[in-house]
Amino acid sequence: VPATFPLEHGDRLREKGVSVTTRPDPFFPERLIKSEEEITAITETQRHTETALEAALQVLKESRIAGERVLWRGKPLTAEDLKKVVNLSLMENDCVAQHTIVACGLDGVDPHNQGSGPIRPHQSIVFDIFPRSSRTRYFADMTRTVVKGKASDDLRRMYDAVLAAQLRGVELVRDGASGQAIHEEVARPLEARGFQTGPVDGRLQGFFHGTGHGVGLDIHEPPRISKAGAGLRAGQVVTVEPGLYYSRWGAVRIEDLVVVGTDGCRNLTRAPKLELLEL
Numbered sequence: 001v002p003a004t005f006p007l008e009h010g011d012r013l014r015e016k017g018v019s020v021t022t023r024p025d026p027f028f029p030e031r032l033i034k035s036e037e038e039i040t041a042i043t044e045t046q047r048h049t050e051t052a053l054e055a056a057l058q059v060l061k062e063s064r065i066a067g068e069r070v071l072w073r074g075k076p077l078t079a080e081d082l083k084k085v086v087n088l089s090l091m092e093n094d095c096v097a098q099h100t101i102v103a104c105g106l107d108g109v110d111p112h113n114q115g116s117g118p119i120r121p122h123q124s125i126v127f128d129i130f131p132r133s134s135r136t137r138y139f140a141d142m143t144r145t146v147v148k149g150k151a152s153d154d155l156r157r158m159y160d161a162v163l164a165a166q167l168r169g170v171e172l173v174r175d176g177a178s179g180q181a182i183h184e185e186v187a188r189p190l191e192a193r194g195f196q197t198g199p200v201d202g203r204l205q206g207f208f209h210g211t212g213h214g215v216g217l218d219i220h221e222p223p224r225i226s227k228a229g230a231g232l233r234a235g236q237v238v239t240v241e242p243g244l245y246y247s248r249w250g251a252v253r254i255e256d257l258v259v260v261g262t263d264g265c266r267n268l269t270r271a272p273k274l275e276l277l278e279l
Contacts, residue, residue, distance in 0.1 A: 002027045026222040033235035034216060038138065039259055042215065042237055043268050045095060045133045045140035046257055050271045052089035053127055053144060056082045056102070060148050060279040065121040070148050079104060079115035086129055094134045101128035101143075108145075108251030111209055111243065121149035124250035130219050139219045141239050142269055143255035146277040154249045157193065159276040162244055164189040166254045166273075169211055169225070169240040173258055173265040179229020183211040186242050195244050205246050212239040215257060236260040237268075 001010065003022045010020045026032055034042070059082060063072040070077040079102040090097045103115035105123040119125065125148065130141040145159065169186040187197075190207050197206025210226030215237050223232055225240070232238070238260060243253030256269040 031216055032214070032222060033233060034237050034259070035235075038216065039237065039268075041133065041136035041138040042140055042257070044136070045131060045138055046142065046268050047270075048090055048093040048095050048133075049129050049131055049140045049142050050269070051093065052086045052095075052097075052129055052131070053142065053271060055089040056085045056127065057146065057277070057279065059085055060119075060125075060146065063119075063148065065149055068120065070119045070121055077119045078117060079107070079119060080117075082119070082127075083115070086127070090129075090131045095131040096134055097129060097131040100130075101126060103128075103251065105250055106247060108253075109203075109205070109245045109247050111245065111251075111253065119148060122147060122151065123149075124151070124155055124252060126251050126253055128253065128255070132219070137217055139215050139217070140268075141215050141219060141241075141255060141257055142271060143241055143243075143253045144271055144273060144277075145252045145254065146279060148279050151276055151278060152249065155252070156276055158195065158244045158246070158249060158252045161190050161193040161195055162242055162252045162254050163273065164193075165207075165242040166240055166256070169242060170256060170258060170265060170267060173225075173232060173238065173240065173260055175232060175234040175260060175262045177232045179212075179223055179225040179232060180227060181229075182225050182232075183227060183229055186211045186240075190242070190244060200247065203247065207242060207244055209243065211242055214238050232260045234260050234262050 082102045103126045107113045107115045108126040128143040165186045172182045212225035214221040241255030245251045258265040
């Protein structure tokens with residue numbers, strides 16, 4: 001069974017005389033290398049992901065700032081409104097999204113916070129969209145960070161640092177590259193620009209998650225690009241998604257989906273990222 005198999009179930013099987021042993025990742029080694037057909041399926045899901053993001057950004061463009069609120073169709077715009085727009089767009093393209101993240105301001109400082117409540121002007125809004133195709137069963141994954149209004153200078157510095165780190169990570173992905181080495185190299189531009197990682201007011205802040213993971217029939221699968229990352233192989237599909245998280249300024253994460261190649265990688269993501277989008 002996988003290393004994540006529930007202990008309670010394993011104990012019950014053992015009580016009935018069944019031998020239960022774990023196998024480390026990758027539990028399904030056949031799924032590590034994607035065929036061209038699989039890459040096509042993932043790319044299709046990725047295109048629908050980008051369409052869904054565009055639908056949400058259009059809502060932000062149509063909305064207007066009124067003091068400390070963002071109004072859309074005469075009412076305060078909420079994270080729930082934007083998630084509904086994203087998820088409906090995906091459904092129209094035979095994709096299902098669970099746990100879509102639209103996290104504004106402090107909500108985004110926790111990378112796993114899905115976001116809730118009113119969208120606030122001039123604050124970071126993190127969109128992390130990772131649907132599965134109902135037809136092919138393959139996932140895609142993408143994150144973009146935008147602002148409704150004007151970003152602060154600190155938020156702009158964060159965005160520029162994360163973009164530099166993300167571009168460096170994409171540049172390093174290739175057959176034989178070490179996931180651990182890529183992760184360490186991605187962290188360097190962040191630290192060089194003064195963005196340190198550590199506890200602040202009892203909360204871990206900075207860049208404190210892995211740089212990337214495999215995507216396929218599961219949203220998180222081997223290989224990992226992290227402190228414990230192993231070697232990459234041509235044909236794998238992985239994310240590259242550094243981020244910065246500070247309670248003082250907000251959150252920035254940028255994520256692309258790439259195919260590992262022999263001399264580099266092929267980026268499956270087309271959504272713009274080269275500047276902080278102010279809507």
